[in-house]
Amino acid sequence: MRRRLKPGEYAEVRAFVAVAEACSFRRAAAELGLTPSTLSHAIRAFEDRLGLRLLNRTTRAVTVTEAGARLLQDLRPALALLDEAVAAAGIPEDAPVGTVRLAAPRLAIQMLVGPAIRRLAHECPHVTLDVRTVEWPGDLTDGFDLGIQYGNEVAQDMVAVALTKPFTTAVVGSPGYFADHPAPFHPSDLVRHRCIGCLSGPGGALYRWAFERDGETVVLDVDGTLVTDDADLMLDAAIGGVGLWHGIDQVVQPMIDDGLLLRVLADWSPSYPGFHLYYAAGAPLSPAVRAVVDALRGKD
Known part of the structure; x- marks a missing residue:
């Protein structure tokens, strides 16, 4: 007949599981908010009550014995259910959980x-x-x-x-960049500009810049001195004058409002969901x- 734990021993059970999983009295004690000495006494008392050695202790390591490993396997799901029950006790019946x-x-x-x-x-x-x-x-x-x-x-x-709401594309550059480069008026003008390349899609292909106006569509492969899949790096580079960036209006509008970026080709900017x-x-x-x-x- 299997021995049943008394109510006062549940703290010792939790102490054993914490030490066994952490393989360390120090780490388990920090997790439980106890001192390593208190935890060691609790484990020793638990072992004495069971008449089993659950942990092997050396100055270098703590390992679980064969009996301890079997007990740990049985205790994990039981403690998980106990934790869920305690957590749910104070939750209103109709509350999302x-x-x-x-x-x-x-x-x-x-x-x-x-x-x-x-x-x-x-x-x-x-x-x-x-x-x-x-x-x-x-x-x-x-x-x-x-x-x-x-x-x-x-x-x-x-x-x-x-x-x-739907997004609208936006081509932007810094005032410093446009001080040295004339603003493009047609997408074809971008071949004379440094453009920040975006690696897009699961395969990491170079994103092609697309433009639309009055039924005309222009799709371009762009060149520049930076190619990346990091949107923050692209934006920082555009603000720093590295080149033009093809982004989303909702992302760049605050920088436009602050004068950090200027928008071009707005009348060629398509929208998408x-x-x-x-x-x-x-x-x-x-x-x-x-x-x-x-x-x-x-x-x-």
Whole structure:
């Protein structure tokens, strides 16, 4: 017959699991907010009660014995359930609870996810948002609950919700750059300018600059002294006079307002769908996922 733990021994159980997983009394003590000496006494008392040696201790290392390893394997799921039960005890019955995984490009994270996190922390404190930077659209098969991408890149079998207005492209350069180079009036003039190249897409191909006006479309391969896939570096380089940058109006407008950048070829700048939130169609959204959707859309 297996021995049952008494209520006062649960602290010792947690102490054993912490030390066994950390392989260190010092690290486990810091995690539990105890002194290493207190933790050592708790483990020794636990071993005495069980009549088993659970840990091997030397001056250099702490390792788990065979009996300790078996006990650790049995205790992990039980403690996880205990932690969930304790955490849920103070949560209202209808409150959203759980972890929601979101994949989004870095620009979308900067523009949209920050405000949503603040809203969630205030209104849904029991929802954890796990955000990963994913530059190119996916089908959410990697375990993500939600994704953000440009609207024209979302698969048609997904539910898509617009989060921003359409974006308009913007070609910009610094006042210092234009002091030495005449402003282009037609996209073809860009062949005489230094342009900052953007590596785009999963294969890292060089992005071709596209322009439209009055039914005419111009697509160009540009040259310059910088090629990168880092949007922040492109923007810093444009402000520093390295060359012209082909970006998004919502990103560069504050720099234009501050006089750091000047815009050219505005009448040739096409628009395309802004960021959309997307998720798999069919299955109903959990309360936690719905809470994240509402936070990203700015809904109370």
